[in-house]
Amino acid sequence: MERDLDENPIQQGGSYDTTGSIAMNVSDGFTMVAVGDLIVSRALTKGRHPSFGDIVQILRDADVTFGNMETLIFDIRSFKGSPQAEYGGAYHVSLPEIGPDLKAMGFNIVGRANNHSCDWGLEGMRETSRVLDENGIIHAGVGENLAQAGAARFLETARGRVALLSFTTSFTPMSRACDPAGEAPGRPGLNALRLAKSIVVPPEMLESLRRVRDALPDSKPGRADPNIVVLAGTKYRAGDNVGYNYQADTGDVADILRNVRRGKQFSDFCIVTNHCHQPGNWSQEIADYEQSFAYSLIDAGADAYVGHGPHQLRGIEIYKGRPIFYSLGNFFYDDLRTPVGADMFEVYGKNPQVDTDAEVTVDEEAKGYPTAEGFVGALAAPVYYESVVTVSRFEQNQLAELRLYPIELGYSKRFADRGVPCLAPATQAKAILERLQKLSKPFGTEIVIENDIGVIRLQPNSPR
Template identity: 75%
Template sequence: MSEEPKNVRHPDLRDGHYDIVGSIATNVADGFTMVAVGDLIVTRALTKRRDPDFAALVAILRDADVTFGNMETSIIDIRSFKGSPQAEYGGAYHISLPELGPDLREMGFNIVARANNHSLDWGVEGMRETSQALDQNGIVHAGVGENLAQASASRFLETARGRVALVSTASTFTPLSRACDAAGEAPGRPGLNSLRLARSIVVPSEMLDSLRRVRNALPGFWHGCDNSGPVVLAGTTYKAGDKPGYSYQADSGDVTGILRNVRQGKQFADFCIITNHGHEPGNWSQEPADYEQAFAHRLIDAGADAYVGHGPHQLRGIEIYKGRPILYSLGNFIMDDLRTPIGADMFAAQGKDPSRDTDAEVTAAEMGGGYESDPGFSDPVFYESVVTISRFEQNHLAELRLIPIELGHGNRLANRGVPRLASAHRAKVILERLQMLSQPFGTQIVIENEVGIIKLPPDSSR
């Protein structure tokens, strides 16, 4: 019998759905389900609660092949911890008790993202202890490591219906938390897998002319520079446009590395999730940053089966691209932010005195007003989200279900932030908002019995 020629295209695979080293098509058993939620800002074990609505959510999480969330806290025992709160932190010191590790597993989480602006709130020591806690409980995690190669690498979860790869990156991060590789005799640096963005402020052309005149009048200005393009003033780039706002350019080297790791992740797995933590252009925005759609499309083209965004603490739209889900932001799943202890820097930032004020009072001040340039977390929109359930049949996304949840915005601090199934009225409000946010992407969400449903035809990946 003659030997099959090498690198021959198999007739059952359409053009563009595989390369020499393997298929980039989805390759899971029928009925494969991915549950994806947003931020896990959680300080304590929650499964001991006698709350039927929370228990109903846990049942959904446990029933999936892969259950994903963004791990936005450090799991450390402060009594034996050798590190310290960092001077540069992600806006608040997120800290969790050691019992959170087994509790996340009990909830059903088996894979989590680690790259975000809170990855190193408690330094490299906190990053390492959190990794150890997740490892001990069999929860796969990606996005941080001892160098960039480790932080950016795919991590793998074995399931009954296929092997799942996860690549985790962050476009919002503290500068000193960015991992790097060794260079010559200089060792690599522990940290997170970053996606650096260059931000420009878009203004009307007449305003740009005014900014150019201000720049030209400043001492030290070099008059030989370009007077027709963007204006750099006090380290900020301004450019002309029809609509004032913010524009972002992703670092080409970072994008190349992320695409490579997605491609490699898919080569070694049946299903690949790429996740990005980004607050851009701000927590106030219900629209993704202007770079993100093209970025997500490139990742899907490289082999990702799902793009999961989180960061702005509220929902953003959903797009289906080549039959694969792009979830631009899933908001918060848990925001049980009873953070204690917190660093002295945060007391100072909120105008509090650690000898007089409590950790809870500092937390309440931070949650109620002022986060970067945002109005704070007093708006109920930050306490509403969805649990997404993606079901695949014949290696195609057949259905995406959206289960509305609310996190108890009106509750006292000790009980706020724990998810439960939304009431019928709130479910309708949440899903109608998500319908509106998804319309620009051509996504049709049908509401049936307080559940959002996106159904796809079998050939939707073409």
Template identity: 75%
Template sequence: MNRPSEENSVRQEFAYDAAGSIATNVADGFTMVAVGDLIVTRPLTKGQDQGFGVLVKILRNADVTFGNMETNIFDVRTFKGSPQAEYGGAYHVSLPELGPDLKAMGFNLVSYANNHAFDWGLEGMRETSRVLDENGIVHAGVGENLAQAGAPRFLETTRGRVALVSFATSFTPMSRACDPAGGAPGRPGLNSLRLKRSTVIPAEMLKGLRRVRSALPDSIPNRDDLDAVVLAGVTYRSGAKAGYSYQPDPRDVRAILRNVRQGKQFGDFCIATNHGHEPGNWSQEPPDYEQSFAHRLIDAGADAYIGHGPHRLRGIEIYKRRPIFYSLGNFIMDDLRTPVGADMFDAYGRDPRSHTDAEVTVSEMSEGYRTDPGFSDPVFYDSIVTVSRFEKNQLTEIRLYPIDLGHSKRFANRGVPRLAPAPQANVILERLKAMSKPFGTHIAIEDDTGIIELPPSSS
């Protein structure tokens, strides 16, 4: 008598769809609202902006409403931690009132693995997690060790149990979590996907760099690599087009795929989400590794892949009838942070004895993060709210609502979203349409709204 293999026995415990992924298992009418970065420093629902109130109605009218939590939450007057020497480009912080306000907006699921999660150290991360927990906002991506940071977290809804696996490719070096090993304890931090970057240049340029390397006193004799040159710690490779190439760490890939699989096995719907700025905020195209990795995540059980980080929109792909959002840009960029930290005064040549926090923030937004352009370009203030609807466990429609974050407004009123007026909405959707076309995605535009429709599946 033949006994089924262990692998087949395991597979029999889960339902698989026609594409070979663990099947979605939500009630008809399940909707997911997904937006990008939440850079918010004050409660907004009690304000007088009626345009924002219209968006809140969209956020509340969904089973799961997701955003990337890129702000720490605590009262700086009683806070026991301190701003860190390593920070994500700015010290993001908001008052504790933000917790109930995010809940009032409709958010019930947020990612927290990003380059700002440890701006205020371990104490800031723990306090933010506490506030989110107190307000019933499920979050993932950080923890007391890597196992906790990488683990799926679950949101219970009336139409299904939603798992979230959050990771980041852009993070400060000291914020990466690790597990215990030998006699050493684990390290609190975030769930990371480490990337090895190579700079791609034409072959003739590579020859020149090889000569430079050979002339340096620390070059290794008789060591020649025809495909790559390592110079001053930077790897250069030859290619037809200059740019950057990324290789994900296989250990991190394995762990993330496992956690996505586990999230789907214990849930009905699984979201995988990544915070990454690669190749830079200047790029409207995702890095070269991301498409294949997003596909692998969906193959492992993810029902949606949501990218954020570069603060600008990138294209949308539908893979195996599941949405891939390569970047949803900003949803709120209400960046009235105070205090900004002494290191930021130094970074932008300001003196805390004569300059204000706001003047430092304006300098940072106009000059940019390190070598990336700042936020003076209106493109960073154009974004969308996505509403994905599922019927019979299949994605049937995605609605895209263009939003305007008020680039032309004065500093104190900038960054709060509202539905974009018709001319601007059309510009946003046409740009998104062009960026999504290489992925085979067709976006129709009706009444200033983008629509991606999928025909009923025969499976």
């Protein structure tokens, strides 16, 4: 049913703009900086990173500065937890000093729901929350139950109150939070969007798979959907092009949309962030569920959708005057993590009595994350060390201009020095922005390159 824009805004929990979304209510000149993954193990503002200062100034100048917190913060000398048997591909760990350091850089709001949220158990999750709270950094996406993990958290700024909701489609099974049920207590963890994955194949290929399935002794061909074949736990469905299909869990979708609506009702500006590796770190294309779901989030009240996860850039779209960043890649990729759990040594064929944590990390980057099928997506290519800092400026409660500052993370530097962003030199900046132009063109987004900076400009009340 089409929404009546003249309905009582108090009754509806907010007024609506001309696009039909719940209106933002920020002062002119409101700016949001959004970056991708914060994989950082040490304090950086006082280190030997002279060109990093230019980026820090961009972060500090915004009203709200967001990043995805993809690490845990604690002091191993007093830590009471342990590395978990389920972990997000690597045991991310950071020194407590990065709490005040992130605050000094300008970060004031971070997402927490991702595949590393529980690498070090609930103890690591809770200790990270404590450090962020002590330093006044607002964070969302984890909690003592699903209601807490899914709830919006709020940042007060001079130009408006900002809400943040954080969820992830990439997570270890035991890290998913849940609510109480009767006498059963709730479960601490992260805010998850579960996706049912299937592989799309042409009809003739599906028929071959069906014959294989029917030949197995435990098959039940008479009960099968003719358009679907489940073989060895993998679902295949008929389609025109080979690829991956994802169906979002309807209960998770309803919870997330309700929390977005609630978050916007109590704020002037709402950021929703999704940690999504699908279909894989190798892909610059988005998963097939994501565009329509991003639209639904904005229709429910989100003013910006910030994606991250695959460690590289994906396209940018403008929908109803709001930015959609499908992936902002890495902002920090400082992998000087230590200690590393014994399970990770074993996965990469290393011996903790002989090999070092750094040697395990280098091998992990060369091979990629381990899965049940093997290693997926090597992470040592230059593309994972290139990204952008996005600065969105709003006028008349619409996105007026989006500036994209290309950054590089020192791919060619020695292990101890790489992973820290600096503004990319001209030739590299042009290549990064041209790649982002190409990735964004299918979404109807025009990026102009001016003085090594990408610029997207919109007219007031523009539908895009």
